[in-house]
Amino acid sequence: MTDQPDYKATVFLPVTDFPMKAGLAQKEPAIAAKWEAMDLYGKLRERRAGRERFILHDGPPYANGDIHMGHAMNKVLKDIIVRSQSLLGKDAPYVPGWDCHGLPIEWKIEEEYRKKKLNKDEVPAAEFRAQCRAYADKWVGVQKEQFKRLGVMGDWADPYLTMKFDSEATIVGELLKFAENRQLYRGAKPVMWSPVEKTALAEAEVEYEDVTSTQIDVAFEIVDAPNAPELVGAYAVIWTTTPWTIPVNQAIAYGEDIEYVLVDFGVGEENRSTSSNELLEFSRGRRILVAEALLESLFIRMNRDIELRFGAGSRIFPFNVLRIKGSDLAGATARHPMHALGGFFAEPRPFLPGDFVTTDAGTGLVHMAPDHGEDDFELCKRFAPTLGTKSLPLAPIFAVQGDGTYRDDWIWPQDKSLSVINKKLLAPDGPICSDLRAAGALLTVRNDESTRHSYPHSWRSKAPLIYRCTPQWFIPMDRTGELGRGTLSGSLVLSGGNGPTLREVALDAIEHTRWVPERSTNRIRSMVEGRPDWVISRQRAWGVPIALYVHRKSGEYLVDQAVNARIVEAFKAGGADAWFGADHQALLGPDYDLNDYEVVNDILDVWFDSGSTHSFVVEARYGAGTRADLYVEGSDQHRGWFQSSLLENCGTRGRAPYDAVLTHGFALAADGTKMSKAKGNGVDPLKIMSESGADILRVWVASTDYFDDVRIGKEVLAGSSDAYRKLRNTFRYMLGALSDYDEETEAVSYAEMPELERYMLHRLATLDAELRSVVDKVANSENWLEFSRYTRAIFDFANSDLSAFFFDIRKDCLYCDAQSDPRRRAYRTLLDTLFHALVRYVAPIIPFTAEEIWQSRFPSDEDSVHFLEWPEIDKHWINQHLDNKWTLLRDQREQVNEAIEPFRREKIIRSSLEADVTMGELLPSDGVNFAEIAIVARIEMGVGDGIIVKPSDWHKCGRCWRLLPEVTEDGSLCNRCDDVLKADA
Structure with a gap:
């Protein structure tokens, strides 16, 4: 055989600068900086102004340390949801926030005191509160940057903080609404008490550990x-x-x-x-x-x-x-x-x-x-009027003090220096x-292993708790009265003094809320059905005070709207600190004498703070009466934020503050155990981002069945990286194939497209419907917000439908057909359609990479992929006949490939292009060249049984490498390639 010319330069190979290696850890910070410089979030709000609004209200994390994997999972999921709603064309704002009060932060300051051998009680309260505020402010700044690094898009310039003066004023205003409705009382009841932290704890602040008693x-x-x-x-x-x-x-x-x-x-x-x-x-x-x-x-x-x-x-x-x-x-x-x-x-x-x-x-x-049990308290209270005596009142006697020790005047036991724990x-x-x-x-x-049992502990100090009767402030669950205004979507009327109880209103609201997954309804319902009265007071220093005046003789708290208005205004001007240094006579006004009143200085439960956020975030920004479309938090928040928000809003407005609630599980170590510093099994999201990039972490979140607990480790992340790499290469191929595409001169209509392209439009339309069923509440409620389904559908489409099937078949057309050939034009028209759809679909999941992809094809300093809306998909692309036909063809293509594989392994043939195939089955191949679909030299159907493979005796074209009957010797040209080169000559 004589030497043949090298035709490589005549082949139309894809051309792109988009790199195969992602380098996300280096690229993502630069992309994020560009978004911030162009005010991406602000410009998106301008573009979506006036559209249907979708509000995901952010549950506030504590500002007390670096973010952990639970934070990352939660924030990424929220961001994916918000971005997907924006992609639908909605105005989907996201206002991040932080819980800045309470024991988690106060405890950190106390730890610093203990290291310095200082006593917190000897520090002026104003100074201590200032240190708590500074500590919270520091960690708000740190966490803000870490959340931004995750790719979370939101109003970072104006987040909400429970310690802002306006927030504190609103919180106390919400409390005073309960007071005005006579839905507060002070009573001595046994509550969960921490002798170490010297305060009552909410049920959400309690965890259980096994102990030997x-x-x-x-x-x-x-x-x-x-x-x-x-x-x-x-x-x-x-x-x-x-x-x-x-x-x-x-x-x-x-x-x-x-x-x-x-x-x-x-x-x-x-x-x-x-x-x-x-x-x-x-x-x-x-x-x-x-x-x-x-x-x-x-x-x-x-x-x-x-x-x-x-x-x-x-x-x-x-x-x-x-x-x-x-x-x-x-x-x-x-x-x-x-x-x-x-x-x-x-x-x-x-x-x-x-x-x-x-x-x-x-x-x-x-x-x-x-003193130390709920059943004990209630039973003794019932019989106290007839059986109680002066020495034995059948009522709390407060023998155990706040630090867990017995009173000094208590006669037994003799050693009173020891705490009861x-x-x-x-x-x-x-x-x-x-x-x-x-x-x-x-x-x-x-006292041995036989007495081991579960016992409540403080989630902060990890110390055992006790039930201890102390004077506390409560919101009653079962007192009838006036709760909010108006009527529920159900049948409970919430006006007048004989209305339903808070428990009844809350349970009714649960029934009119969408819970995702549906099984979580039972969890929140059972918790509300069985919960005791809400203990809203804490004996701490850092937080919003219970701003009430209690009459010294009657024991009744003052209810006066004018006084309450002055209190709220004082908080707006000076925050919670205004109460502790207030001129209380001025706040009371001329109608009341301060000497007649006790000033309450207990601190509000932080769950009341966070339960009130709907009022100073959602309503304050979007109008009174506005409800959030969605709350998203971990399953522990059924007894935490979901419930406190529900009770607070039901008590003041007679309904839930949300239309829907999504519950996700926890991020666990690779072995399925809880992550902990002690075990050294934690996975640090900051490290993952610095090494692999945030988009890899986001792929993991989106791919998990997050309705349950999920695992993360090296192997899991390796799987996410591999899935990301394949998807990235799919886009790289499309970018290269479309490098010089001109829609005006090349685009063809649906009617002009070959059947394979029309089948792929059917597959795209099917994918679109599947993805919409996840993001669009109206489209298919059953799969709503199940992003593992969304992500899997995209990856499967990119890998199976495109890379392994469609691209594999049409690469010959792209590389070797004439640039003006109708089939090549149809292919590139479809590639353009696929590109515009897929880059939108993946933008909520991998926002950094989607931006990189978009800018690679359409570079602009003022534009962004995240301004785009859901692709327009023609419903007429759905074609069940084509689906049935091509499902069979694809199945037979796989069987042919399996039959060829042994010949490749034995090096009898180097490529499927060198194979001749005969098969007994007669396929519906009208209008289709099945040899081209199977990527073989030739195929004969309806001959013999099964599939028979043998090396082809045809020669290989030197340009397209196909074995064709018209090629006279290896290396010479087939008719197509000869025509292409002559036309270009």
Whole structure:
């Protein structure tokens, strides 16, 4: 064969400067700087002005440290949603915000004090609050830049902060609305209390950890039993995991329908153990009362206790039993184990019927300490009017102080320097158990793995919590009255003094809110159904004060709209600090004397702060009565921000502040465990961005099934990087193929397109419908906001429909057809359509890369891909006939490729272009060259069985490399290529 010319220069290869290597970590900051310089967000607001508005209201993170993966996941998801709504042509503003008050920030300042060995209580309150404000301001600035680095587009020039004076004024104004509607009260009730942080905590600030507790069985001697005289002198046994509450016991609860047994150990003297111990001695000749269903478990505890101290073989001795009905305990009383101390302890403890008493665990008798339990408090409160005494009021006595220690004047236990969460106090040999043992009342005591159970802890200090009764401010859940104005979308009317309760309004609002995923409805409903009154007061320093005046004699708080207006104006001028240094007589005005009023200085629960954000963000910016279209946070916010926002808005406006709520899961380590510094398994989003770029992280977020907890690690991110790389190369190919495309001279109509191009328009229209079902609430509500579906559909289309199928088939047309050839023009027309659609589709997911792609083709300092709107897709492109036909053709193409693959592996042929194929199936190939679709030399259908492959005996064209019958020798030209070169000559 003679030497053939090199035709490489005659082939129309794609030309582009768009690099295959992304280099996102270096490029993204420059793109973000350009967006900021051109005021992308502001210009987008101008372009969308007057359009349908979509408001995603940002839940405020705490300004107290660098962002973590949970922050990144949440903010990226929000940004994808907002950008997708903007792509639909809506005015979709995004106002980021921060929660700046409360314990998380205050705790950080206290930590700095502790490092310097300073006492917070010795620092002037104004100075301490100023330090909290400065700390929050610092981290707002840090987090703002980190969120911007993620590609989050929003009003960063004017975010909302709960510590801005206007915000604080609005928060206190919202509080005063509750006061004006008489939906506030101050009362002493047991609440979750942190002895370490010395404040009440909201349920959302509580986490649960397993602990090993000292658990005891304590005997109370029965001194009176009018309905069962045989009980007198017997011992009622209670079981508790909180021995520190025994000193404040005021009653014993029983179940009226429970069957009890009186166990008499006064028989079988000859079978008694000779071991000397107080438990056996206690049992000698005595009788104990316990629920029959729990008798066996009590005996097990008693025997274990004996064996632990005195070895195997020591057992409790034989006994007789007498059955007692629970209702027979009415009117009975017992002595406190420490009755010899006199006073409070000397008063008999009444037996009270409690419907909460069960036989699930314990003894079926429950010791009541109204200071330290909700059931205890409510039961004792009910019977206090008839059974309470001066020494035993059946009401809180506040023996335990804010730091968890007993009052100095409290007579038991003797060591009052130990907090009730201190292990020394609670130990089996600690002061409480020792005194009970000495009094002959300690039946059993255990502290080992068998007593391990879940216990509430502070999410900030990680210290154990206690239930502690303190004077607090509450918003009632079940008080009827006036809640907001107007009518719900349902049937509850919210005006007048006999309207529904806050719980009823909230539950109705839940039913008229869209919850995504739908199963999250059950979670929020159950939490609202069972929640207690909202404790809104905190005994801290940094936050919005409960700006109320309480009359010293009546105990009623002042409700006067003129006074409230002056309070709000003072907050606008000086923020929350204005209250602490206020001229309160001036705020009260001439109609009231300050001497008659107590100034309340408790701090508002920060969940009330964040629950009020709808008023100073959504309504303040977009008009009174405006509701957010969507709230988006993690699943923990069903008991946090979702709920506090719901309750605050239902209490002041009679409805939810949102139309829909999306709940996502948590970001977990690669092994599925919670990320923590201690374990060293955290994944830092800042590091990912500095090494791989924000768009890789965004691909991960968009690809996950974020309605549940999701994992992230090196392998997961490698998968995201690989998916991104393939998508980037798809765009790189299109940019190269369209480098000199001129729509005016090249574009062809739909009717002029070959069938393959029309099939690809059908596939594009199908993709468009799938993507719209995710972003457009109206299009298909079932898939709304399921961006894993959105992202997967784009990647599958780019990889399977385009790169592996359409581009693979048409590259020959692009490279080798004449530039004016109708088929090549149709292909490039379709590529242009695909480009304009796909770059829009991916812009919410990978905004930096989408901008890079757009600017590569249409460079401009004033334009942006993010100004674009959803592509126009002709509904007539949908063609089911073509879909059926080409689905079959594509399936057969895959089967042909599989049949050719062994020949390639064995190097019998180097490319599918060198293969001749015969196949038994006769395909609907009218108007289609299936050899071109399968990218083989030739194909014969309806011959033989199955698919047979053999090397072609045709020669290869030196320009297009196809094997064709007209090519006389390898390297010479086929008819097409010869015509193209002659035309260009």
